[in-house]
Amino acid sequence: MRYGTKDVLHGVDFEVRTGELVALLGPNGAGKSTTIEILEGFRARSGGEVEVLGTDPAQGDETWRAGLGIVLQSWRDHAKWRVRELLAHLGRYYPDPFDTDELLELVGLTGQQGQRAGTLSGGQRRRLDVAIGIVGRPRLLFLDEPTAGFDPQARREFHELVHRLVDVENTTVLLTTHDLAEAEKLADRILILAQGRILADGSAVELARTVAGKAEIRWTRGGKHFVHTADEVEDYVRELLAEPGEPVRDLEVRRTSLEDTYMAMVHRTEGS
């Protein structure tokens, strides 16, 4: 993808399967928004092939668009609408919308259905954003930094909501985030994008293996502390526990965190 004379995406190549939850991670300016906007059909690409729900987004019509759910950063325009009325109203634009009661229940806003949108708390507001994004029962949902500014409780509730959507509706989800813990917790697969290229594609554990390979094992025995790094953790621990002598205590296995992996990969690219 090229803006003017500047190439910002280079051979970005990936597939997302039905019902998969994929997180797109990357530093500021990596090209995440550009990628998502091309997939949503909001931005014309300068080259390459793209297919979303079987259609080139550049040719997508209304029926194709109805299969997409897009959760934008908080809607500000609907402050005067009551939650239930707004969702019922927006649903009329789609061929197969959610039943309003079912949708309210799914996003946890049944208790707030009579409230005006402008009076909701930040977390409730975001759940309304999600409800607006999925009112048409989308097959594919785009979430752009969905929990930015959330407190831990609101974040956890939001994660449960996304899991419910995937489990109950088999919705496919592509989300961007700067929160590595969120990507690790939510996503089946993580794509790391930096300087317009995909550096890695895999589960958090797979990515950690490609960078470090080893895990750190710590334990105490007879009052002494031990630390060892191993490739085959399970085999090492089995042998350790089978050894005669004092019992092993405080056993701990530390795998490379997603943050370590991410930093190593991004730094490697920036240094190249």
Ligand SMILES: Nc1ncnc2c1ncn2[C@@H]1O[C@H](COP(=O)(O)OP(=O)(O)OP(=O)(O)O)[C@@H](O)[C@H]1O
């Ligand atoms: N409309 C535009 N015209 C020219 N350059 C653009 C335009 N939009 C984005 N860019 C450039 O393209 C590159 C990728 O930007 P993009 O917004 O896709 O990154 P991002 O990964 O979403 O970043 P962030 O995490 O900061 O949101 C950046 O270098 C940016 O300056």
